[in-house]
Amino acid sequence: MKFQRKAGGPQEAISGFAFEMRPYSTKAESGVEGIAGRFGRVATSRAKSRWRRRKDSCDFEVRLQGDHMPETVYRTRVPSDDFRENTSLTIDGVPVAFDFNRRAIRTRSRALRISYQDRSYRYTVIQPHQEFVLERTGVTVALEVVKDAGGRKGRARHRVAMTGDVDAIDIALAVVLHEVDTTALTSFGAVLASVGAVSAVLDSYPRHSKGPADYSDSSD
Numbered sequence: 001m002k003f004q005r006k007a008g009g010p011q012e013a014i015s016g017f018a019f020e021m022r023p024y025s026t027k028a029e030s031g032v033e034g035i036a037g038r039f040g041r042v043a044t045s046r047a048k049s050r051w052r053r054r055k056d057s058c059d060f061e062v063r064l065q066g067d068h069m070p071e072t073v074y075r076t077r078v079p080s081d082d083f084r085e086n087t088s089l090t091i092d093g094v095p096v097a098f099d100f101n102r103r104a105i106r107t108r109s110r111a112l113r114i115s116y117q118d119r120s121y122r123y124t125v126i127q128p129h130q131e132f133v134l135e136r137t138g139v140t141v142a143l144e145v146v147k148d149a150g151g152r153k154g155r156a157r158h159r160v161a162m163t164g165d166v167d168a169i170d171i172a173l174a175v176v177l178h179e180v181d182t183t184a185l186t187s188f189g190a191v192l193a194s195v196g197a198v199s200a201v202l203d204s205y206p207r208h209s210k211g212p213a214d215y216s217d218s219s220d
Contacts, residue, residue, distance in 0.1 A: 013165035014038060021158040021175070031062075031179065032158055039168055040067025044179045064176040072172040074180050083112065083184055089176075091116060091169060100185060110185045114173065123177055125185045132182070134174040139164035141174040 014037065021034030021042070033043035046062045064072040076087040089096040097115040114121035121136045134141040140163045148155050160174065 013167040015165060016161075016163040017166070018159065018161040021160065023156060032175070034158070034160075036066070036069075036160070036171055039069060039171060042066035042069050042171065042175065044176060046179065062176055062179045064172050064179075066168075066172075069168050069172050072176045074176055076180075091172065096173075112177075112182075112185055116169070116173075119169070121173065123173075123185075125182050128183070128186050132174070132178055134170065134177070136170070139166055139170055141166065141170050143174055143178050 017037050019034055019036050021032040023032050024030065024043075027048075029045045029047050031044035031046055033041065036042045042064065043066065044062055044064045046060070060076050062074045070092045072089075072091050074087075074089050083098060083100065089098060094117070098112055100110050100112045108124055111125075112123040114123060119136055121134055123132065123134050125132055129145065131142070131144045133143075142161045144159045144161075145156050146159055148157065158175075158178065160171070162170070
């Protein structure tokens with residue numbers, strides 16, 4: 001999905017408001033889209049991967065665009081741990097720095113710390129795959145996944161609620177991060193990392209193969 005960013009639009013932050021996004025899918029890509037108030041239409045897109053073997057890896061990219069949104073791009077290599085060496089995040093081509101406490105056990109303590117120009121954010125997974133919060137001084141963007149009536153087959157929609165003087169950068173960051181794998185930022189991610197570390201240590205030990213036993217009598 002391609003956008004031609006519109007001229008004009010909100011030049012200043014807008015006091016807290018809410019909007020919804022819904023999933024879409026084509027043969028080539030999928031994502032979510034919605035109308036973010038005066039910021040206009042906003043949508044994410046990610047190509048549908050074609051895996052030939054379980055061990056294959058490929059570039060994974062989520063791109064956010066909109067009428068009055070900065071182009072925001074998240075890239076990583078999969079399968080891999082997100083938010084590590086092979087991961088990048090840019091806003092209109094400007095790199096975004098991020099890190100989290102990999103030694104922490106609790107999900108809230110593993111929140112992603114984000115730095116972009118003169119801004120500092122904190123992105124927390126409240127409930128895996130369902131509820132997330134992006135915060136900076138004076139601004140909060142909460143994103144929650146809810147389902148329409150219809151039980152398990154109800155279609156999911158994304159509810160974005162904001163407080164404070166929110167601008168397009170706040171919205172872009174919150175929405176694009178929701179579209180990526182944030183398992184590493186949870187307590188379950190801490191467990192997976194610990195298991196991986198133990199496996200790496202065990203794999204580092206040399207493995208000696210034993211040949212067939214020699215039962216011959218050396219005295220003969």
